[in-house]
Amino acid sequence: MEDSPLLLDLYELTMAQAYLRYRKNSLATFDLFVRQLPKGRSYLVSAGLKDILGYIKELSFSSSDLAYLKGKKIFSTEFLKYLANFKFGGDIWAVPEGRIVFANEPLIRVTAPIIEAQIVESFFLNTINLQTMIASKASRVVNAAKDREVFDFSLRRTHGAQAGLKVARSSYIAGFNGTATVLAGKLYHMPVVGTMAHSFIMSFKHELDAFLAYALTFPSRTVLLVDTYNTRQGILNAITGGLYLKKKGYKLQGIRLDSGDIVSLSKLARRLLDNTGLGFVKIFASGNLDEFKIKRLLRQGARVDSFGVGTNMGTSIDAPSLDVIYKIVEVTDEEGNFLPTMKLSKAKITYPGRKQVFRIEDKNGRFIKDILGLEKEKISGLRLLKKVVDKGRIVYKSPTLDKVRLALKSELCRFPQGLLDIDSDYMYQVLVSPALKRLQKSLARQLRERQ
Amino acid sequence: MEDSPLLLDLYELTMAQAYLRYRKNSLATFDLFVRQLPKGRSYLVSAGLKDILGYIKELSFSSSDLAYLKGKKIFSTEFLKYLANFKFGGDIWAVPEGRIVFANEPLIRVTAPIIEAQIVESFFLNTINLQTMIASKASRVVNAAKDREVFDFSLRRTHGAQAGLKVARSSYIAGFNGTATVLAGKLYHMPVVGTMAHSFIMSFKHELDAFLAYALTFPSRTVLLVDTYNTRQGILNAITGGLYLKKKGYKLQGIRLDSGDIVSLSKLARRLLDNTGLGFVKIFASGNLDEFKIKRLLRQGARVDSFGVGTNMGTSIDAPSLDVIYKIVEVTDEEGNFLPTMKLSKAKITYPGRKQVFRIEDKNGRFIKDILGLEKEKISGLRLLKKVVDKGRIVYKSPTLDKVRLALKSELCRFPQGLLDIDSDYMYQVLVSPALKRLQKSLARQLRERQ
Numbered sequence: 001m002e003d004s005p006l007l008l009d010l011y012e013l014t015m016a017q018a019y020l021r022y023r024k025n026s027l028a029t030f031d032l033f034v035r036q037l038p039k040g041r042s043y044l045v046s047a048g049l050k051d052i053l054g055y056i057k058e059l060s061f062s063s064s065d066l067a068y069l070k071g072k073k074i075f076s077t078e079f080l081k082y083l084a085n086f087k088f089g090g091d092i093w094a095v096p097e098g099r100i101v102f103a104n105e106p107l108i109r110v111t112a113p114i115i116e117a118q119i120v121e122s123f124f125l126n127t128i129n130l131q132t133m134i135a136s137k138a139s140r141v142v143n144a145a146k147d148r149e150v151f152d153f154s155l156r157r158t159h160g161a162q163a164g165l166k167v168a169r170s171s172y173i174a175g176f177n178g179t180a181t182v183l184a185g186k187l188y189h190m191p192v193v194g195t196m197a198h199s200f201i202m203s204f205k206h207e208l209d210a211f212l213a214y215a216l217t218f219p220s221r222t223v224l225l226v227d228t229y230n231t232r233q234g235i236l237n238a239i240t241g242g243l244y245l246k247k248k249g250y251k252l253q254g255i256r257l258d259s260g261d262i263v264s265l266s267k268l269a270r271r272l273l274d275n276t277g278l279g280f281v282k283i284f285a286s287g288n289l290d291e292f293k294i295k296r297l298l299r300q301g302a303r304v305d306s307f308g309v310g311t312n313m314g315t316s317i318d319a320p321s322l323d324v325i326y327k328i329v330e331v332t333d334e335e336g337n338f339l340p341t342m343k344l345s346k347a348k349i350t351y352p353g354r355k356q357v358f359r360i361e362d363k364n365g366r367f368i369k370d371i372l373g374l375e376k377e378k379i380s381g382l383r384l385l386k387k388v389v390d391k392g393r394i395v396y397k398s399p400t401l402d403k404v405r406l407a408l409k410s411e412l413c414r415f416p417q418g419l420l421d422i423d424s425d426y427m428y429q430v431l432v433s434p435a436l437k438r439l440q441k442s443l444a445r446q447l448r449e450r451q
Numbered sequence: 452m453e454d455s456p457l458l459l460d461l462y463e464l465t466m467a468q469a470y471l472r473y474r475k476n477s478l479a480t481f482d483l484f485v486r487q488l489p490k491g492r493s494y495l496v497s498a499g500l501k502d503i504l505g506y507i508k509e510l511s512f513s514s515s516d517l518a519y520l521k522g523k524k525i526f527s528t529e530f531l532k533y534l535a536n537f538k539f540g541g542d543i544w545a546v547p548e549g550r551i552v553f554a555n556e557p558l559i560r561v562t563a564p565i566i567e568a569q570i571v572e573s574f575f576l577n578t579i580n581l582q583t584m585i586a587s588k589a590s591r592v593v594n595a596a597k598d599r600e601v602f603d604f605s606l607r608r609t610h611g612a613q614a615g616l617k618v619a620r621s622s623y624i625a626g627f628n629g630t631a632t633v634l635a636g637k638l639y640h641m642p643v644v645g646t647m648a649h650s651f652i653m654s655f656k657h658e659l660d661a662f663l664a665y666a667l668t669f670p671s672r673t674v675l676l677v678d679t680y681n682t683r684q685g686i687l688n689a690i691t692g693g694l695y696l697k698k699k700g701y702k703l704q705g706i707r708l709d710s711g712d713i714v715s716l717s718k719l720a721r722r723l724l725d726n727t728g729l730g731f732v733k734i735f736a737s738g739n740l741d742e743f744k745i746k747r748l749l750r751q752g753a754r755v756d757s758f759g760v761g762t763n764m765g766t767s768i769d770a771p772s773l774d775v776i777y778k779i780v781e782v783t784d785e786e787g788n789f790l791p792t793m794k795l796s797k798a799k800i801t802y803p804g805r806k807q808v809f810r811i812e813d814k815n816g817r818f819i820k821d822i823l824g825l826e827k828e829k830i831s832g833l834r835l836l837k838k839v840v841d842k843g844r845i846v847y848k849s850p851t852l853d854k855v856r857l858a859l860k861s862e863l864c865r866f867p868q869g870l871l872d873i874d875s876d877y878m879y880q881v882l883v884s885p886a887l888k889r890l891q892k893s894l895a896r897q898l899r900e901r902q
Contacts, residue, residue: 003612004634006633006634006637007606007612007615007616007632007633007634008606008632008633008634009604009606009607009631009632009633009645010631010632010633010636010643010644010645011631011645011646011647011648011651012645012648013633013645014645014647014665014668014669015647015648015650015651015665017668017669018651018664018665018668018669019651019654021664021667021668022664022668024654024655024664028650028654030650065637068636068637069633072636072643074669074672114650114654118648118650121607121648122606122607122632123612125607125608126606126607126608126609126611126612126615127611127612129607129608130609130610130611130614153460155458155459155460155573155577156460156572156573156576156577156580156775157576157577157580157772157773157775158577158581158610159581159609159610159611159614159617159766159771160577160578160581160610160611160613160614160617161454161458161574161577161578161613162611162612162613162614163581163610163611163613163614164458164577165458166610166611180460180461180462181458181459181460181461181573182457182458182459182460182461182464182520183455183457183458183459185461185519185523186457186516186519192461192523193461194460194461194462194463194464194465195462196462196465196466197462197463197466197569197572198778198779198794199466199479199481199565199569199778199779200462200466200469200470202779202782202792202793202794203470203475203479203565203779203782203792204475205901206901213469213472213473213475214465214466214469216472217465217468217469217472217473218465218468218469218525221525228794228795229795229898229899230795311772315610315771315772316771317771317772320610320766320767320768320771321608321762321766321768322608324607324608326607327649327650328649328650328653328654331653331654341653341654342653343649343653343679344679344680344681447680448680450656450657
């Protein structure tokens, strides 16, 4: 349902009919990019390309779609016939998933007959917005947790089920260690984890009964939730459970703190566990966590090994959308020549022409700046945009999720440390090439004169 | 895909296996409710029940689901056999869609064997969270716009495609007049609308060429976007287009302002349109709108007839999640007697027992307060929770979307005016019945003693 070709704004179709009528369906180029980073953020992590390619592959209007559109009585027979044969036949360049990107850098560049380029707009924006937003937020959580494990616990508060799945996948790309969402495990072959809920404990007469019932069912993978009634007593009950398992030759995996003062409770738990020979039992923390709280907990000496992070990451709560836009940057004239174009209205000026992002390394392989330039420019640096669709045919094979995840981890190490500090106001340098600046300036003059 | 039974947190399944092993699969009751309203909000609009019922109807584990779970090597053969025959066989009571609800009032109440009640938890929370959150936010936008039209333009920034569809539906329930999302129109039989994008104008040499091309394609449904280059000139070009259409016997539907000072630009546009005999042309505004901006625009005298509202509504930007929880309130003992239960941990105390929400009217039919009481109490008032599932069978027929929308509109009129003012700190009174208070108190004492 969610990759239906009707998953678009109505104006894409009405504009398309006008283009068709005026034989204006010539090639155009569009850039998809984030205009401004969310406040306090210093980079984005690209995600969503895999779904974009899946969508392009399947994109066609079913007879039921066409019947619905016909029933609206606003589309011409000529246009409905065009849609019946619709296929995406253009070129797409994109930044692979799991790369670091910055404001104004195209994540996707489409060159196609203008109708085709417009029909994919809503889906492309929607997909990149969600997945890049979440991967970017999750990457901050990973940075804050340093070498501790972090798990996605957000399903119950994500914006729908599909968002829950995409959050699991995008946060895993960003370095999360797994998710609680079982279906994400099945679909994306990623680790799934789980502990227990308060209701489990409350359905037994005594907390200890609940602990033992669970531990005996999963002797080698039990994490006991200790804050249902009284957390100190809960820790002691968990120790009783842990010692019982130990006697039977098993290891209690962990205890989970879900409320209260995590710093002091985790220190208490660590001490009590260590003093009873349960030093191997890990301490999990959850409950309204985000990168800021995790950083604070660790700075204050919390003895936490693993964090379960839910709502704040899964909704990107401080920036629940990206300023992601899809702008025309090039049109063709009657003779088929490409002419750069741009928007002029105040504060929304864009960079015209077919562009590439060049990432510049120093001699030690560390990244020092990006340059946004014209594609044809000869700038020596890594080129972020890769060709992924050639005349409608997919020419890029998405790597496995684990490969994407590892690639991001090693790419992050090549950036200055300031980028990874969640509280720093460090800004990585993104320059605009002189040629692109000149083009923008002369085009602005030309467009003002023409109108 | 999104209504798969695996759309849940892993712990629902591990707890289930422990329940099964310890023959603890007896009846329990869970309440789904919002603990606290988001800051600045005075009510919620219930939405999501239709999807809950659809999910309950289809809920079963496929052989592919079971094979995946088996492969995880954590589940017993006995448990997998149980899942293979799994069906939801409990009772569900729910507040119908499009009703006003407040903090602590159960939106859904489930009484079922505890495994069944837990397996539906993640889906129920996820579904109610998204749809109730959006309907509640959208209702504020409708209140702020007073009698002006408001349309959902949010698809490109919602959290995925499914969220886009649910936002269109939920905002329509709340009183929006339609959406730009075509698939929502097809699936939910709701109105779809559209104007044009900047790219359309930029793909023509002159703005006026673009306006005429569109207007001649859709002579009776054209809304011209006037801010691509210079908004004043854009308005004049739109007037040229409008006069041309008028001469041909058509009416230009509107112009759209998407940036700049909407107050002064809309006044200018209104004057110019009126002075040229185009008084019937409507003015649309869009661009980062929400209830606060709409209220301000109207207070400052903006001459806007219709608002397109996107990201801020479609992500519920100031409260991108609800504090929605699913809590066990009743368990059965060995003899099958229902015993109320509750969570004791600090600041998270809940109301135990099987409850009902009673809405009290005055003699003019105006609502004056709600009472959260025990189901068996005799309190005269409207009972918000209705039985929707009886022993697994759906016994409630969801009304059409238009009926839900109208019912909400007329219900809202019966509340004090303060509730509808987006800036007021008015709080509708929700009391807890003396019997429920007594139960909570005595149970707290009992539980503390027991642990």
